[in-house]
Amino acid sequence: MMTLHDPEHTATPRRRAFIGVLLCNVLEWYDFVIYGLLTVYISQAFFPRHDDTAALLATLAVFGASFVMRPLGGLVLGGLGDRKGRKPGLVITAGLMGVGTFAIGILPTFEAIGLAAPILLLLARLVQGLSAGGEWGIANAFLLEASPEGRRGFSTSFLSVTVAVGSGLASAVTAILVSTLSPESMKDWGWRLPFLIGGSLGIVALWLRTSMVETPVYRRATTAVTSTAAVLRRVRRPSLTVIGFTMHWTVCYYIFLVYMPLFGQRHAGLSAAQATWSNTLSLVVIILLVPLIGRLSDRFGRRPFLMCSCLLVLVMVIPALWMIVTLRSFPLVVAVQVLCGVAIALYSGPAPAVVAELFSTPDRSRWSSVSYAIAAAVFGGFAPFIAVWLTSTLDNPLAPVGYVVVASTTSLLVVWRMPETAHRSIS
Template structure:
């Protein structure tokens, strides 16, 4: 057996290159050389505790996408309010560009909040991001229009959007990490799918509120003052999310990782406190330095690139359907707001009804098959779906959106369990936050504006389909390079199970593998 297969820390079992070169030795290494866990080291998480953690994380994600959804569904109206000095066609592009500008600072937010979450804990950072997000959303509802204060109106809007983007940089990576580290290994896909249920719930809440307000006060009322109401509601929603998050305990994986680092520091006589350890003053030890970021980027370079590619393919599809499609129905098909929102809501209700089923499925058959179905699906059905949508009839539009939604739900119900498992516990929050937000900034948040620009430049409404298909190819290649993690412990963490009986079975299985 060569050196790779003899690696006694089990890292060979996570090396895709070793898997390809020595498939048999890889299996031996995976079965025989993985770390041996004592019963006391295995994490047993109780069902009520898991549900509280999932609820708090998912609500924060719902809050994030409620905010983004409100802006997306009011993009045309907000263009008229904040960019009324521009021509009618330019207003929507400027409004979507303002939507995209918040994504420019998301990598900065990820680089700040991610390593901070690895150092002081997931819970505190998630509470901070919730405060910033809710405050920025609430402030948008208070900004005067362009007709009232001129250029100050779009400037203040951009500042608020930048604040949202910075705080969101620590939101998804932290929430996904939080759920992944609480969930039992065999049910990580199921519990992770609730994070994306929060995404869909946020979008449904945003679109539903806009639909009700439009029906109640009309388009003129929305343009005059009604658009402010959804943003003002974001403040109280954030307070509820903050309350739920502050009641949670830190994740078991983070606590055990910190305990292990503290033990190593004591044995080696480390002078500087390990990341996340408490000093005598009660504050977390260690300062965030450029060295931390370099360590993450250097040590996780290949995995980070894989994460960026996966997220790019996923987010282009996600923003195309859930964020750009309402604008497409308004701008290209000239649909009334009420009709386009009703179809979008119906599509998302269909998706949210099956998202946890997809989560259960990827726990049983693996993450890769579900991800591959979604990516191949977008490559195959994007063009036919848009051809259906272009027919303009309600049933045709709904059918096209359902085709796209069926592909997207395979990704949504699986991705939140896949991404956190790419990185080891000690740098999981930081690595995921940086990789995810770099990708979203460059590819995801720009999707509505890029597609809208391509539609005008290429003079074809099929530009959205072609753009999505191109990134589906990126997704197919990325999934093929992915290592399956369903049912396995998170790297750097002991096994996590739901009952003491399962923990005993893990120990018995280890003993059998040694024979």
């Protein structure tokens, strides 16, 4: 923890380090989420147009495939964060995300180069997935280890805020573009602008992170030589807990914030602008509530807020989506997405601290990254694809509800059996 004997982590340098981590993470998630919000345009640019549903599914499959790289990113880049320090890992993740995002903005279309277009798109997304897989765990470890005593939940909650800010920025940029450009301009070149902006900002991300200093907790930690088998035994239980714990979090995030705009357009008659603005309002709710809930979790514990989130989703998801499909009302969609934002905020406030607190310092960056990335890859990354596939296969727009219910129920049981971590010391 911070002490007066840590001169590099007094108020001003510590604040600068926090800003560097948080601002760069905003860019990471802006770059990552913008793809999901521009799925329709990307499908038209990189896949054959004779079957719109097939092109949409292929585009969402590429979105999900990038999540397959997340566990590898956590293993490699998270391992770098544990061996060499949090700072080197964070610099590399920022560079990789910038390269992958800028590449998508300049790739030629299917009409120009044929099958090479979707292959190059997939490669760019895999680079983004590799970066995101290491980014979350390393940044979370940094924030936890650099936070003052008794404020770990509050400090790490800002990691969730940056996810929402980055996602909200992506949603706002998309809303502005679809509101100001003609459909033809969006289809031809407008969809490229957010990727070019994100890639250019990668340079800023690199500059900010090169000025960071290492956390005092990491500097004080002693890493004994341990066999791989011993490490795996040590991290097995917390890793499995994080995977089950993250199911609700990641499925709700990608269903309610990435898939919901598409759901609103297809099944509630919303325009692209209405769908993205509704999404943005939901993200504003998350941004405002998460730090408050993170701070309250420092005082009252993490588990009560986590369980409330799961229960709220289980109670409201079926009637909420049914009303959207039946009433086809824009104000109703906004109200439902705001309620979803509250549920996500209840989880996102304490969740980052829990994930990091379950691991010791020598394991924290790598294994929190890997565990979180596995859950995100298996349950969250393919959530929009699964939602569209279930809807098409069962011919029922409410089919994705079953997926959400299973995820939330599983995480509720995990949280019920999970130890309280709020008042533990970290080592």
